[in-house]
Structure formats: structure tokens, C-alpha cells
Amino acid sequence: MTLLPALAGRLGLPGLLLALAACAEPPPELPVNTRLGGDFTLTDHRGEPFQLADQRGRVVLMFFGYTHCPDICPATLARVSQVYRNLKEAGDAERVQPLFITFDPRRDTPEHLSEYVPWFKANVIGLTGDEEQIRAVAEQYGVVYLQSADDGSGYDFTHSDYVYLLDQQGRVRKLYPSDFDIDEVIHDVQSLL
Known part of the structure; x- marks a missing residue:
């Protein structure tokens, strides 16, 4: 037989x-992107120094934007927050850290970020720094942003809007568009835990 x-x-x-x-x-495992990423130090929304290397052992979901963004940034952070909340329900959130890095340090001070990030109810750490620091981190991750002229009523940014998935060693493993599939991101995060 x-x-x-x-x-x-x-x-x-x-x-x-x-x-x-x-x-x-x-x-297949998510590939490691060797062209993007690296450690950096910025200031968190509590006014404390933040170093990406301190997140070793956690999976990081990282997004670059600005708090005065009228549409893409808050919608993307809401989606990242939903991923975090779903992971929390599954018991996996303690090993996941959402990060929001502003490229508008003039308005996005630690004080302002400390009022903004709690709205998302997802343990998001808001990060800022001086313009040179932020430009350097954006270059490390291939982020493109361009500030519009200030016409007296304020200014905006045109920017790339990817969410970065970093593994527990801080390596970039995947980029998602701002309208990413929540279940896909949850699956990818859990595959790295």
C-alpha cells in the first residue's frame, strides 16, 4: 500500500x-532592506533623548509626517494605531513600538507632540529634533519631503508617505503605502516577533 x-x-x-x-x-521571510535604515537619535514627545537602538527587541512601525497635515498623516497614524490595538488584543503589543517622526520641528515641538500622539491611543512615540537632525534621518530612510512657501496663513509639506516595518534588530524589512492592508501588516509584524 x-x-x-x-x-x-x-x-x-x-x-x-x-x-x-x-x-x-x-x-518566505521578509527580506532585509540593506539600502535604508540605521540608528538615529532624536527628541521624544516628553523632551527626552530617543535612540532607535534602545528599541532592540521590539518590532517598530515608523511613519514620517507632520501634525498639521490635513489628511494623509492623521489617517495613516490612525491605521498604524489600529494595527497596534489589534496586536494588543492578540497579546503581542508589548513587543511593538509605533513611532511618528515629524519633519516640521518648528511647529512640532515636544510639547505639541505630547498633546498630539495620545489621540491615537496606541502608545505612539512622537519624535522631533532640529532641521538638520530630521533631514539626516529622512535621508537614511529615503523619505522625501518639500515644504511649501509660507503665505502668511501657514505652510504645508508634500511628502512620501510610507510606513516602515523594522525588525527586532532595527533593520528595515518592509515598506507599506499609507493605505496599507491592516491584516497584512499585523501578519508581517507577528512573523517578526
Whole structure:
């Protein structure tokens, strides 16, 4: 008697299909992006120094934006927050850290960020610094942003809007567009835990 008919006889067709699925190749690991990333030091929304290296052992979801953004930034942070809350329900949030890095340090002071990030109810750490520090971090991660002229009523930014997934060693593993699929991100985060 060959193996498959013998297993089918013992397990039935549904059992055989489950057994075969268990033998299938595991999904491929998320690749490490070696062109983007690196450690940095900025100031958090409490006014304390923040170093990415201090997050080792945690998976990081990182987004660059600004608090006066009328649409993309708050919507993207809301989606990141939903990922965090879903991970919290699954018991995985203690090893995940959402980060929001502003490229508008003039308005996004630690005091302002400390009022802004709690609205998302996801343990988001807001980060700022001087313009040179922020420009350097943006370059490390391939972030593009351009400030509009201040016409007296304020200014805006045109910017890239990717969310970065960093593994527990701080390496970039995946970039998501701002309208990412929440379930996909949850799955990817859990694959790195």
C-alpha cells in the first residue's frame, strides 16, 4: 500500500489535506532592506533623548509626517494605531513600538507632540529634533519631503508617505503605502516577533 492512500484511509480527505498543507514550504521571510535604515537619535514627545537602538527587541512601525497635515498623516497614524490595538488584543503589543517622526520641528515641538500622539491611543512615540537632525534621518530612510512657501496663513509639506516595518534588530524589512492592508501588516509584524 502506498503512503498517500494509506494516509487518506486513516485521516480521511480533510485530514490528508491538512497533513499535506503542514508539509508545505513555510512562507518566505521578509527580506532585509540593506539600502535604508540605521540608528538615529532624536527628541521624544516628553523632551527626552530617543535612540532607535534602545528599541532592540521590539518590532517598530515608523511613519514620517507632520501634525498639521490635513489628511494623509492623521489617517495613516490612525491605521498604524489600529494595527497596534489589534496586536494588543492578540497579546503581542508589548513587543511593538509605533513611532511618528515629524519633519516640521518648528511647529512640532515636544510639547505639541505630547498633546498630539495620545489621540491615537496606541502608545505612539512622537519624535522631533532640529532641521538638520530630521533631514539626516529622512535621508537614511529615503523619505522625501518639500515644504511649501509660507503665505502668511501657514505652510504645508508634500511628502512620501510610507510606513516602515523594522525588525527586532532595527533593520528595515518592509515598506507599506499609507493605505496599507491592516491584516497584512499585523501578519508581517507577528512573523517578526
